[in-house]
Amino acid sequence: MANIEKKTLSRKTLNKSFHHWFYGHLTVFSQEHMQTFGYLTSMLPIVEELYDNKEDQEKAMKTYTAFFNTEPQLGTVIVGITASLEEARASQGIDDGEVDDATINGLRAGLMGPIAGIGDSLVVGTLIPVILGIALGMSSGGSPLGAIFYIIVWNLLGYFGMRFAYFKGYELGDKAVGILIGAQGKAIRKAIATIGGMVVGGVAATWVTVKTSFKLTNGSGKSYLVLQNQLDSVYPGLLTALFIVLCWWLMAKKNISPIRVMLILVVVALVGVLVGFFNPGLTY
Amino acid sequence: MTISWIQASILGIFASLSSMPGMAGSTIGNYTLGRPLVGGLVCGLVLGDLKTGIAAGVAMQLVYIALVTPGGTVSADLRAVSYIGIPLAMVAIHAQGLAATSGNAADLAKSMGTLVGTVGTVLFYGTATMNLVWQHIGWRAVEKGEFKKLYAVDWGYPWISHLFFSFIPTVLMTHFGSSAVHALRTALPMDGIPMKTLFTVGALLPCVGIAILLKQIVEGPIDFIPFFVGFTFAASLKLNLVSVTVISLIFAMIFYKLDMAISTNRQPILNGSNDTITDDEEEEDI
Known part of the structure; x- marks a missing residue:
């Protein structure tokens, strides 16, 4: 019989899932399965909390064995979205509702590319060069100040930025998809590409x-x-x-x-x- | 300047933590410890010459300021740049008797770093290939439903890959490489063609890093405009990067509002004209 009671993930489990992703998204990287295992370890605490019997756990985990790779900092939002979808699937009963394997994996596959595009130009192309640019100026006389500045600023932004992305994704669930790849998402990407282009031009003129x-x-x-x-x-x-x-x-x-x-x-x-x-x- | 076994081992551990699929995760590992600027700080502390370390790190960071790895294609391995290239460059700078913060020392560091970094891509592919073994163990665990094993697969076993492809190469190359660098001075005079070429390459290589990034955001000639506006702000108007970023925000805002206005207006206009057409038809029918 279908289990209709609403299941809600505890804050503790979500934190655990986030930290597993924050640390382990690329540790066992290979050309064949880039971030797949990072995704599996990140979903495991969630699946364990949502499903009591082993059979359902296995079924749920199977979903996340599909290939996954994106820009990992911004890509945290995808993990948050799937956490919320898995919650919905558990609430409706794993076999009985509209959220199934295909829904979750279609969404993951659909978001991977666009998120990688925004993430590469926003995080790797703009944010990191700007912080590094400031830090390089501080260190140009051989002073360690710039390196220390970079370590602190980047890690604070990286950790809390990814945390924000995870919980925003969880909160919005599949509603986030429209924002990320709809008309608004396209406008945001264009705006970010403009910032990226100008900053990269500045980086080039300053440092090359x-x-x-x-x-x-x-x-x-x-x-x-x-x-x-x-x-x-x-x-x-x-x-x-x-x-x-x-x-x-x-x-x-x-x-x-x-x-x-x-x-x-x-x-x-x-x-x-x-x-x-x-x-x-x-x-x- | 020489590098002892203990110093070389510390560098080896940092190399394992900081590589692209590194053991400290990508935020703390690749994007923090792996950056040559931070590597310069670490190498400076380990080798006991902070100033030369930072100076070499700054020089190499310029080359890789915009290194992106789209879809796992890697043109340079930063663990090799930061923890093999920087120590060897420091030794070379000492051997050549250059001042730590001089332009020549920076060019030497750049050439050394890019040479080691390019050769170091072997280490990247080595690590990624060996990780296939751990992933294989992982798939069997998933099949049997032994999910706890995934933690060992993701966080534990890859250390073995790094022992072979990060730790050992770093230890050997930094320890023995320093004597090779000493021999370099006598073999290659500064005003000879090879050294001049190496220095020039060091100055040209940052263009590749910038171009890789542009490839992500530039599709046609029009997309070059933001790049050249930013370039002009910095090169002709001498603005610094934070100022360029602030100015870029206003353009980003305009483009965003414009795009949103276009996409929200298009629908009502179309609907509106359709309505009038149908209205007209209806009137004619009547």
């Missing part, structure tokens, strides 16, 4: 410098054309920007792997040094 040492000198040894100055008078940082666009073009339009692009840069550097375009000007 490609300079040429090419110059033309007249008979008396006085240089009348210093190429670097000419380029910078056209647009400051022009050469740096050109190299970045070149790397992007090679990877995005020519499908060349990052490692190959690095090898191409080695060749460019060698040729550049030979013809006198690049010269770091080093001596012992």
